[in-house]
Amino acid sequence: MRREKTKSRRGSAIITALMVAGIGGLLISIMIRSATGEKIAADKRYHNQNASRLAISGVEMAIMALSNDVWDKWDLSFNGEIRTQQFSGVEMANHSSAEISILLKMNDGFPIVVSNAEVLTTTGASYKNQKEANLRPHSIFGNGLTVGTRTYFLYYGNIGIDSYNSAVGLYDPFLNRNDNGTVVSTNLASYHSSNAQIFGYLGANLGANWYSESSGIQQASNPLARQIGYGGKVTGFDSARGALVDLDRVVGDIHIIEEEIEAPAIKYPTDLPRFGKGKKSTVELGQSAESEFHLINSDLTIPKRKTLRISGNVVLVVKGNINIQGALEVVPPFGRLTLYCEGSLSVIGNGLVNEWQQPDKLVIFHNPGGLYSNGAVWLGGDTPIHAAIYAPHSSVYLFGHYQGRPFYGSNKDFYGSLVAKNVLFYGDYEFHFDESLKEYVTDNPTYVLDNFVNLDSDEAKQLDQVIDGLFPTGSGDEAEALAALLDLEEIELALFGIAESGSEINLAKKAKKGKSALAQERRAAAQERREAAGKGKKEKLTKKVKPGDNGDNDGDNGDNDGDNDDDLEVGDE
Amino acid sequence: MKQQKQRQNLLRGYLRSWMPFALRFAKSAGKRDRTDRSASAGSEKQGGFTLAELLVGTAANLLVIAGLFSALGQGIIYSENARSLDFVTQLLDVEMDEIQVLGWTEINALDTRASFDPHAYFAQIPLRKHECIREVTNESAGLKKINLIVSWHDLRGMVHRRNSVTFLTENGVYSPGTAL
Secondary structure, eight states, rough: OHHHHHHHHHTHHHHHHHHHHHHHHHHHEEEEEEHHHHHHHHHHHHHHHHHHHHHHHHHHHHHHHHHTOOOTTTTTTTTEEEEEEEEEEEEOOGGOEEEEEEEEEEEEOOOOOEEEEEEEEETOOEEEEEEEEEEEEOOOSSSSSEEEEEEEEEETTTTEEEETHHHTOOTTTBBBOOOOOOEEEEEEOOOOOOOOEEEOOEEEOOOTTSTTTTTTTTTOOHHHHHHHTTTOOEOTTTTTTSBBBBBGGGGGGGEEEOOOOOOOSSSOOOOOOOOSSSSSSEEEESSSSSSSEEOOOOOHHHHHHHHEEEOSEEEEESSSEEESSEEEOTTTOOEEEEEEEESEEEEOOOOEETTOGGGEEEEESSSGOOOOOTTTEEOOSEEEESEEEEEEEEEEEEEEEEEEESSSOOOOOOEEEEEEEEEESSSBBBEEEGGGGGGEEEESOOOEEEEEEEEOHHHHHHHHHHHHHHHHOOOOHHHHEEEEEEEHHIIIIIHHHHHHHTTTTTTHHHHHHHHHHHHHHHHHHHHHHHHHHHHHHHHHOOOOOTOOOOOSSSOSSOSSSSOOTOOOOOOOO | HHHHHHHHHHHHHHHHHOOHHHHHHHHHTTTHHHHHHTTTTGGGGGGSHHHHHHHHHHHHHHHHHHHHHHHHHHHHHHHHHHHHHHHHHHHHHHHHHHHHOHHHHHHSSSSSSEOGGGGGGGGOOOOOEEEEEEEEEEETTTTTEEEEEEEEEETTTTTEEEEEEEEEETTTOOOEEEOO
């Protein structure tokens, strides 16, 4: 019995050893698995990040093509409404490669871009990322004041800046006055105890620490207080009562989009207007709503008490200086002036008389292309100015009243929008931004991003299918068959149906609802998106400053110590 | 003698109940031989390992231990690589972000090929013999290609290389500040 028991224990050592070996093996397996998993996860993160960046690059490429109107390498089939590009051969490390497929729908001037990036590794693994972006054309008159270098408030002025909408009617402090008087200026400076009362938004490069709870806005050290004056305000209807600066209405980090505008090429010059010898004489230009192009190769002077009346739709290019001592009138029913002035522009006397009182009827492009380094615009005169002025290379002087007395004419009101390199407010002035000018877009606008999102997995699958169809690899009949099946309508529906209404990519739904219903829905969805983007803009406006991202403005904003190269010596003016 | 036997019985009972394998080792050490040889003939056949058992067991265990060490080494290298790759991914991300928020003029002013310093973002760099390169090329008019490349050595001295590519245009997605 004892012998049997002993016998049964034989081999237990090997079993034990094998058990230990088994446990060890398990440990090895777990260890390797864990380490491998960690490595795979790190690889995934790396490739996914690359795919995401490249998908955004696709949006960048679409913005570039749109803004420069350059469509090399793009397929403009489908009447140009849908434009596609496949950008392949992006070399990645370790012999991986990537390609970007971009699909752009013009969408009535509000383009939608869908970008798909795929990173292919040598192991055959594929990492994809898809983005959808909504773009909008940038309006050169999208703000009240857009100033590339600096805005000055001078000579004890109280400067009021607000907005209205000329499409609704004339400016009315009670019925047609809004809180969108947007001032966008790289820098601002307040001299001689001047104050700016901005009833709207302010965007400026205020430096990294322009605001802190402890220092408050009214401290002397605060850059903003020095820029808009110690009694300056940035408020709106929704601001707290008594607030001087509503922080939700200030952006401390901006980027100004400048567009180069060129004067139209006009072959034959027009004779200079000849004013009669009488005390008051008028010369008319233009007769109808049809565009008329006029070129004056020299200076244009409108003497005192003389009037140049624009009665039709006139595009006037003046190569020299313009001196208005009398009046430049734009009159209904057809009067509309687009003026390109390549020299200096000075306005006194009766001044700019826009009888429409609608700024879009008098648009001035000053020093287009910045050909003259010292171009300047002096705006005085007796008549309130209703105009949209684009002078990104020039200093613009707005003469108001100094202690109740006018500088150069009794006017101290500007209605419209102004873009300049520098703006100088002399004394008291009222600036009213016409919001209807936000719709003003040049023939070849810059496109900017409204928003972008990642496509969800269903949308991404659908996009994959469309891309396979659009860019068949030739790997099989399937892709070619799909390509053949896809026509404009189906691409629109399949792709931009995704973009606009998520899951409404089902072709069966299309059959049920009919094209017009879907088109209506898409338009409604696009409208909603634009509205949402508008709301989003306010959120964007509240974006905080990124440290180190503000150029060199940290310590020299609006100071009076003359340490800036571009500081204006006020005494010299 | 009797007391010794009692103690041994006690120990044996204890070991039998709790550590049967240890008992076997104890037996194989010869203690049992000294105590039981007179009581029971042929007791050598009842305990101890055979040489074959010992050899196989030892070999198996040695194999496992070797495997464990090897796996440990491999695991450490894998983990190290994963950590390095995560760090590099993060480094590429942060450097690319810094470039993307530059203004177009500044981007145009960047050197075609230059190195960048990871110490600008991280106090410690967990990479051996690392090299960080930034390449800026004109892909087409108005479109810049930014290629960031990081290479480093792992524990075995193997060179690893990762990059991040993006394309930038003026007034594009990443224009700094609020576009106005």
